[in-house]
Amino acid sequence: MEKVFPSIDEAIADIKDGxxxxxxxxxxxxxxxALLQAIIKKGxxxxxxxxxxxxxxxxxxxxxxxxxKGQLKKVIDSYGLFRSASKGxxxxxxxxxxxxxxxxxxxxxxxxxxxxxxxxxxxxxxYTPTGVGSVVEEGVVTNIEANRGKKxxxxxxxxKYVLEYAxxxxxxFIHAYIGDKEGNLRYAKTARNFNHVMATAAKVTIAEVExxxxxxxxxxxxxxxxxxxxxxxxxxxxxxxxxxxx
Amino acid sequence: MEKVFPSIDEAIADIKDGxxxxxxxxxxxxxxxALLQAIIKKGxxxxxxxxxxxxxxxxxxxxxxxxxKGQLKKVIDSYGLFRSASKGxxxxxxxxxxxxxxxxxxxxxxxxxxxxxxxxxxxxxxYTPTGVGSVVEEGVVTNIEANRGKKxxxxxxxxKYVLEYAxxxxxxFIHAYIGDKEGNLRYAKTARNFNHVMATAAKVTIAEVExxxxxxxxxxxxxxxxxxxxxxxxxxxxxxxxxxxx
Amino acid sequence: MxxxxxxxxxxxxxxxxxxxxxxxxxxxxxxxxxxxTLISDWIEGRDIVLQSEIGMLKTGPLATGDDVDQDLINASxxxxxxxxxxxxxxxxxxxxxxxxxxxxxxxxxxLQINDKGDYAGWSNPARGLFVGNIGGSMDLCAGAxxxxxxxxxxxxxxxxxxxxxxxxxATALGMVSMLFTDLAVMEITPKGLLLHEVAPGISAEDVxxxxxxxxxxxxxxxxxxx
Amino acid sequence: MxxxxxxxxxxxxxxxxxxxxxxxxxxxxxxxxxxxTLISDWIEGRDIVLQSEIGMLKTGPLATGDDVDQDLINASxxxxxxxxxxxxxxxxxxxxxxxxxxxxxxxxxxLQINDKGDYAGWSNPARGLFVGNIGGSMDLCAGAxxxxxxxxxxxxxxxxxxxxxxxxxATALGMVSMLFTDLAVMEITPKGLLLHEVAPGISAEDVxxxxxxxxxxxxxxxxxxx
Numbered sequence: 001m002e003k004v005f006p007s008i009d010e011a012i013a014d015i016k017d018g019x020x021x022x023x024x025x026x027x028x029x030x031x032x033x034a035l036l037q038a039i040i041k042k043g044x045x046x047x048x049x050x051x052x053x054x055x056x057x058x059x060x061x062x063x064x065x066x067x068x069k070g071q072l073k074k075v076i077d078s079y080g081l082f083r084s085a086s087k088g089x090x091x092x093x094x095x096x097x098x099x100x101x102x103x104x105x106x107x108x109x110x111x112x113x114x115x116x117x118x119x120x121x122x123x124x125x126x127y128t129p130t131g132v133g134s135v136v137e138e139g140v141v142t143n144i145e146a147n148r149g150k151k152x153x154x155x156x157x158x159x160k161y162v163l164e165y166a167x168x169x170x171x172x173f174i175h176a177y178i179g180d181k182e183g184n185l186r187y188a189k190t191a192r193n194f195n196h197v198m199a200t201a202a203k204v205t206i207a208e209v210e211x212x213x214x215x216x217x218x219x220x221x222x223x224x225x226x227x228x229x230x231x232x233x234x235x236x237x238x239x240x241x242x243x244x245x246x
Numbered sequence: 247m248e249k250v251f252p253s254i255d256e257a258i259a260d261i262k263d264g265x266x267x268x269x270x271x272x273x274x275x276x277x278x279x280a281l282l283q284a285i286i287k288k289g290x291x292x293x294x295x296x297x298x299x300x301x302x303x304x305x306x307x308x309x310x311x312x313x314x315k316g317q318l319k320k321v322i323d324s325y326g327l328f329r330s331a332s333k334g335x336x337x338x339x340x341x342x343x344x345x346x347x348x349x350x351x352x353x354x355x356x357x358x359x360x361x362x363x364x365x366x367x368x369x370x371x372x373y374t375p376t377g378v379g380s381v382v383e384e385g386v387v388t389n390i391e392a393n394r395g396k397k398x399x400x401x402x403x404x405x406k407y408v409l410e411y412a413x414x415x416x417x418x419f420i421h422a423y424i425g426d427k428e429g430n431l432r433y434a435k436t437a438r439n440f441n442h443v444m445a446t447a448a449k450v451t452i453a454e455v456e457x458x459x460x461x462x463x464x465x466x467x468x469x470x471x472x473x474x475x476x477x478x479x480x481x482x483x484x485x486x487x488x489x490x491x492x
Numbered sequence: 493m494x495x496x497x498x499x500x501x502x503x504x505x506x507x508x509x510x511x512x513x514x515x516x517x518x519x520x521x522x523x524x525x526x527x528x529t530l531i532s533d534w535i536e537g538r539d540i541v542l543q544s545e546i547g548m549l550k551t552g553p554l555a556t557g558d559d560v561d562q563d564l565i566n567a568s569x570x571x572x573x574x575x576x577x578x579x580x581x582x583x584x585x586x587x588x589x590x591x592x593x594x595x596x597x598x599x600x601x602x603l604q605i606n607d608k609g610d611y612a613g614w615s616n617p618a619r620g621l622f623v624g625n626i627g628g629s630m631d632l633c634a635g636a637x638x639x640x641x642x643x644x645x646x647x648x649x650x651x652x653x654x655x656x657x658x659x660x661x662a663t664a665l666g667m668v669s670m671l672f673t674d675l676a677v678m679e680i681t682p683k684g685l686l687l688h689e690v691a692p693g694i695s696a697e698d699v700x701x702x703x704x705x706x707x708x709x710x711x712x713x714x715x716x717x718x
Numbered sequence: 719m720x721x722x723x724x725x726x727x728x729x730x731x732x733x734x735x736x737x738x739x740x741x742x743x744x745x746x747x748x749x750x751x752x753x754x755t756l757i758s759d760w761i762e763g764r765d766i767v768l769q770s771e772i773g774m775l776k777t778g779p780l781a782t783g784d785d786v787d788q789d790l791i792n793a794s795x796x797x798x799x800x801x802x803x804x805x806x807x808x809x810x811x812x813x814x815x816x817x818x819x820x821x822x823x824x825x826x827x828x829l830q831i832n833d834k835g836d837y838a839g840w841s842n843p844a845r846g847l848f849v850g851n852i853g854g855s856m857d858l859c860a861g862a863x864x865x866x867x868x869x870x871x872x873x874x875x876x877x878x879x880x881x882x883x884x885x886x887x888a889t890a891l892g893m894v895s896m897l898f899t900d901l902a903v904m905e906i907t908p909k910g911l912l913l914h915e916v917a918p919g920i921s922a923e924d925v926x927x928x929x930x931x932x933x934x935x936x937x938x939x940x941x942x943x944x
Contacts, residue, residue, distance in 0.1 A: 143847070378664070
């Protein structure tokens with residue numbers, strides 16, 4: 001079942017204004033940079049980008065452009081602001097968050113991971129100990145006050161837990177080190193991070209791979225993401241990242 | 247952090263009467279047969295074996311002995327009886343289940359998988375669509391009527407789900423094709439099945455491996471179960487299985 | 493239920509063939525125990541990928557002789573082979589794949605089915621046990637995008653299996669979309685069982701005579717093509 | 719809070735060294751951003767395995783020069799190296815490992831901590847935002863078997879960080895068991911903060927003078943050993 005598309009533009013052609021797109025990557029590591037650049041080029045507006053740990057800090061140029069071109073409606077992440085408050089004040093994304101023109105919704109990283117995993121695995125909601133005792137237990141943590149919906153908690157065997165819900169984005173942009181033409185993927189080292197769970201969670205998953213091989217070239221025991229989760233693929237050059245966040 | 251024990255008997259020495267032990271394997275595939283034989287030899291009584299898909303049908307000799315020696319209090323599984331009712335009538339385990347001298351508790355296979363995964367991952371409870379519309383949604387499915395506790399259901403986004411709880415056995419018996427001395431494991435093909443999730447779920451996880459290698463011999467991207475989940479290891483000969491169930 | 497005269501319908505292999513022709517290329521399919529397992533013989537070489545809930549995607553044909561590997565079986569506990577592009581994964585991933593609606597079609601056997609798409613398959617009350625073998629059946633019902641049933645139209649002694657109300661414990665309610673038997677192909681619609689096709693030599697009346705709920709006869713009723 | 723005279727305590731490196739000597743061999747440890755990251759320099763060669771929440775077990779020393787690989791970073795976004803026995807895994811597995819109580823000790827930095835073991839670290843209200851960077855901190859608090867805090871005892875301008883009540887948003891409540899600062903080692907007990915050790919040249923009175931809650935002085939009070 002071949003998944004390879006002739007071009008990256010064709011692979012994202014049906015992404016419409018208002019789409020919700022999962023963007024993996026842990027800061028600069030494992031970010032689908034070519035797909036981000038393609039969606040910038042396409043100019044799709046009103047996007048919700050659901051992240052995990054600061055891929056837009058890693059792909060800082062792309063974030064700046066997305067903000068400047070007014071393509072972003074909302075970002076969901078566990079770590080999406082500059083660490084340094086003074087640098088943050090000069091950052092167009094943080095300025096938009098402060099102004100309320102872009103919504104920024106925050107969860108603990110493990111809850112983000114579990115929301116995608118649940119979405120992909122048909123689990124609509126789960127209880128987690130993470131965030132109990134913090135504002136995370138009280139309601140949705142977002143800069144837009146009207147959207148701070150209440151969260152539910154529950155005592156199970158004497159411990160308090162928060163109820164969190166699955167997240168199923170419309171699309172996922174995936175970056176893999178290698179993939180076969182049927183969509184079986186392998187990631188390199190810590191670049192795996194959010195790629196697998198996001199691939200399972202999205203309705204349509206589009207993977208950019210650095211190396212594209214024929215079916216059968218990957219050891220069946222060593223596949224990280226089985227091809228069933230991948231709907232479209234393109235080959236891209238290995239991206240270059242500065243390994244830094246501020 | 248070396249996990250290798252000098253002998254299988256020493257690796258299970260502290261398992262006491264009444265222990266709950268996770269037993270992986272999908273029928274005859276991936277069953278920790280050497281560890282089962284060791285617990286038979288040790289004679290530990292009042293055991294609860296938590297399974298996933300009929301490993302005791304695969305290890306039929308071991309099951310017969312466990313029943314005959316009166317070592318079993320309870321079995322939890324998704325598929326633990328002979329397929330054929332007439333063969334079942336002659337099976338000592340099914341006879342004990344009919345007599346109520348061994349408890350047999352049943353869940354859908356995916357719910358079993360998720361109960362271990364949740365147990366290992368600190369998720370105390372989760373909602374699942376599986377079993378809705380069946381007796382599974384009404385209460386715990388067991389031959390012991392007094393233990394058929396009610397289950398909770400909930401409508402989320404218009405669909406009905408059952409609330410199921412994490413399972414955290416005292417011990418897990420794991421069978422791996424290869425492992426390094428720090429407990430990093432790889433499974434062979436479909437023998438992986440319940441091994442990984444059970445390794446994460448148990449308080450103490452004991453792995454039998456067919457091949458034991460020095461640390462560093464496994465590719466870090468190809469480890470199926472990271473060593474953190476494995477507390478004790480022993481090397482065992484490759485078991486022989488008849489690939490059949492009745 | 494009155495005992496019925498047994499009609500001469502398709503073999504199990506031909507039921508499997510009929511289901512195979514319903515499966516579309518480019519789909520991921522899971523086959524249950526029994527007649528569904530036979531479908532794999534009819535789709536070799538087609539662009540259909542079989543998922544096996546033990547933790548395998550792109551399951552190959554049954555293994556024989558030296559190809560038998562005790563570490564490589566399907567969910568029916570039969571030795572199988574791998575193909576180019578096969579992958580293995582753990583059981584939580586496998587059932588995530590199933591519950592998470594990544595499987596296009598699951599084909600299951602059944603003991604009873606009604607005209608609302610409810611079906612019973614995991615437990616035969618004749619065995620006299622409240623417990624039974626659920627296996628992966630309820631997960632597949634809950635998670636597959638489409639659920640097909642492939643079975644003999646009646647029991648061995650001619651009793652109804654297509655019934656008005658299930659008397660056996662349900663596997664899932666309202667999830668079945670198509671029913672394939674030795675006598676007919678039926679679709680479960682909001683109005684009831686819609687008879688699309690009959691086996692060669694079988695009439696709509698024949699099918700109705702061994703079917704408890706009233707059938708809706710398609711205006712395009714056809715004989716099954718092979 | 720009144721401004722305090724800044725006491726001359728340990729360097730950040732020596733705080734890290736003191737925490738390192740508290741970690742036991744044979745344990746799995748996760749180190750947060752800041753002073754905790756420095757601990758890794760002091761445990762090289764010991765039988766302590768570092769977990770990095772990005773999805774890595776047995777994280778090696780920082781990478782430099784040609785060893786830098788953009789596909790291999792730690793959770794603080796620093797290039798690192800692998801060791802013999804390293805493994806990589808995906809983020810759901812990584813946080814399952816964390817929440818599921820497989821990590822023996824997590825060491826985190828903090829902005830404020832009180833004598834009940836509550837601490838605040840993810841958001842400084844001075845930034846003027848309700849949202850902030852939570853990262854993996856709350857998961858580590860919820861899941862590690864033991865939670866240690868390593869931090870400067872006061873803010874740069876001498877304000878209390880060890881407070882009676884948190885004025886910053888909490889990361890977790892009642893989870894911290896030990897507090898390591900440039901001035902002291904304290905245990906969080908049901909009765910309050912128990913002062914076990916003081917830095918060389920620092921008295922218990924010095925520590926109390928920059929600590930808002932009342933300290934309980936251990937009868938075995940010692941000077942820190944290095």
